[in-house]
Amino acid sequence: xxxxxxxxxxxxxxxxxxxxxxxxxxxxxxxxxxxxxxxxxxxxxxxxxxxxxxxxxxxxxxxxxxxxxxxxxxxxxxxxxxxxxxxxxxxxxxxxxxxxxxxxxxxxxxxxxxxxxxxxxxxxxxxxxxxxxxxxxxxxxxxxxxxxxxxxxxxxxxxxxxxxxxxxxxxxxxxxxxxxxxxxxxxxxxxxxxxxxxxxxxxxxxxxxxxxxxxxxxxxxxxxxxxxxxxxxxxxxxxxxxxxxxx
Amino acid sequence: xxxxxxxxxxxxxxxxxxxxxxxxxxxxxxxxxxxxxxxxxxxxxxxxxxxxxxxxxxxxxxxxxxxxxxxxxxxxxxxxxxxxxxxxxxxxxxxxxxxxxxxxxxxxxxxxxxxxxxxxxxxxxxxxxxxxxxxxxxxxxxxxxxxxxxxxxxxxxxxxxxxxxxxxxxxxxxxxxxxxxxxxxxxxxxxxxx
Numbered sequence: 001x002x003x004x005x006x007x008x009x010x011x012x013x014x015x016x017x018x019x020x021x022x023x024x025x026x027x028x029x030x031x032x033x034x035x036x037x038x039x040x041x042x043x044x045x046x047x048x049x050x051x052x053x054x055x056x057x058x059x060x061x062x063x064x065x066x067x068x069x070x071x072x073x074x075x076x077x078x079x080x081x082x083x084x085x086x087x088x089x090x091x092x093x094x095x096x097x098x099x100x101x102x103x104x105x106x107x108x109x110x111x112x113x114x115x116x117x118x119x120x121x122x123x124x125x126x127x128x129x130x131x132x133x134x135x136x137x138x139x140x141x142x143x144x145x146x147x148x149x150x151x152x153x154x155x156x157x158x159x160x161x162x163x164x165x166x167x168x169x170x171x172x173x174x175x176x177x178x179x180x181x182x183x184x185x186x187x188x189x190x191x192x193x194x195x196x197x198x199x200x201x202x203x204x205x206x207x208x209x210x211x212x213x214x215x216x217x218x219x220x221x222x223x224x225x226x227x228x229x230x231x232x233x234x235x236x237x238x239x240x241x242x243x244x245x246x247x
Numbered sequence: 248x249x250x251x252x253x254x255x256x257x258x259x260x261x262x263x264x265x266x267x268x269x270x271x272x273x274x275x276x277x278x279x280x281x282x283x284x285x286x287x288x289x290x291x292x293x294x295x296x297x298x299x300x301x302x303x304x305x306x307x308x309x310x311x312x313x314x315x316x317x318x319x320x321x322x323x324x325x326x327x328x329x330x331x332x333x334x335x336x337x338x339x340x341x342x343x344x345x346x347x348x349x350x351x352x353x354x355x356x357x358x359x360x361x362x363x364x365x366x367x368x369x370x371x372x373x374x375x376x377x378x379x380x381x382x383x384x385x386x387x388x389x390x391x392x393x394x395x396x397x398x399x400x401x402x403x404x405x406x407x408x409x410x411x412x413x414x415x416x417x418x419x420x421x422x423x424x425x426x427x428x429x430x431x432x433x434x435x436x437x438x439x440x441x
Contacts, residue, residue, distance in 0.1 A: 032272040
């Protein structure tokens with residue numbers, strides 16, 4: 001008398017789990033191969049944060065990173081051409097924390113003279129008290145009442161006085177040998193070479209080739225009309241947005 | 248059967264794939280666990296290549312312990328290999344003297360004011376009595392430049408053994424660690440002056 005489950009029981013009793021050792025070995029081999037491909041050929045990485053805001057979203061963009069553009073088999077002859085160029089978006093080990101990586105744009109290569117703080121104008125501040133961040137101009141808190149009686153102040157002087165100077169404004173740095181100057185695209189909210197100084201080239205892990213997709217695409221429905229052209233094409237190649245300015 | 252299928256069914260091809268599948272595992276091992284290297288040059292002189300002047304072609308063979316860097320374990324006194332900050336193609340060997348937060352009195356090539364090591368950085372120095380190109384030349388270096396820890400001297404058979412992690416005499420007493428209180432550091436200085 002065959003119960004309806006006897007067939008299943010038969011199948012179950014005949015089932016042998018896959019032998020443990022070959023499965024483990026095969027898994028290790030596959031994982032090692034994937035690791036090799038991701039460290040030498042191409043890799044998909046998730047890049048979050050506000051520092052690259054116009055180029056990469058703050059919610060986390062999936063980007064294509066490859067060390068191949070900087071890989072040179074004959075290091076002596078091709079050294080100059082294989083080093084990071086101005087305008088490249090690169091992924092580097094964070095100088096502040098070796099377990100993290102940062103994604104920044106190369107602003108200067110060795111020998112360049114760079115102003116630490118290129119922004120001019122009002123100090124702006126990132127306000128995030130209600131969970132919705134926005135930029136605010138800090139009101140100029142220099143009272144001009146005392147100077148109003150005194151009519152002899154020139155216009156330039158007044159302009160200089162009313163503009164608070166930023167930290168690093170007007171200070172110039174020469175990028176040392178073997179280093180690059182890394183800066184985020186969002187200058188007002190980025191921890192970069194302005195804080196930790198020039199970064200050695202050996203810290204650069206790869207070049208960001210393309211943005212593949214936005215992993216957490218949360219369009220604000222109410223603001224879509226206002227955003228308009230701010231919605232970037234997705235996916236896209238990351239370009240070297242370098243323009244020569246003739247003096 | 249398709250041609251490709253029959254190709255993969257050959258015994259020789261199967262064996263080749265079986266061998267090739269181990270190559271990435273080996274590369275992973277040498278990159279993240281252990282690997283061998285030979286040390287050239289004299290910047291770590293009492294520790295490696297002690298008689299470089301008499302036998303300039305001699306290289307010490309050492310075992311590099313890479314997993315301790317992979318898990319971000321750095322200690323004062325460790326001998327490490329790192330990419331030179333000035334030349335990204337050059338791998339050098341130095342000793343970690345101070346970690347983040349420490350106060351270091353640098354040696355001559357840099358100005359003689361105490362330096363506080365910034366977060367994520369360290370201070371490396373060569374063991375040699377003579378001037379080496381180390382943090383006294385190029386300042387504190389980011390920990391991300393360090394690739395491995397030198398754990399064991401393998402080749403000159405009489406000198407084989409663990410690499411000692413004691414600071415050389417020139418580096419002693421110049422570092423005030425973050426954990427030391429003011430009194431402790433005063434006490435330590437008094438002891439060193441005896």
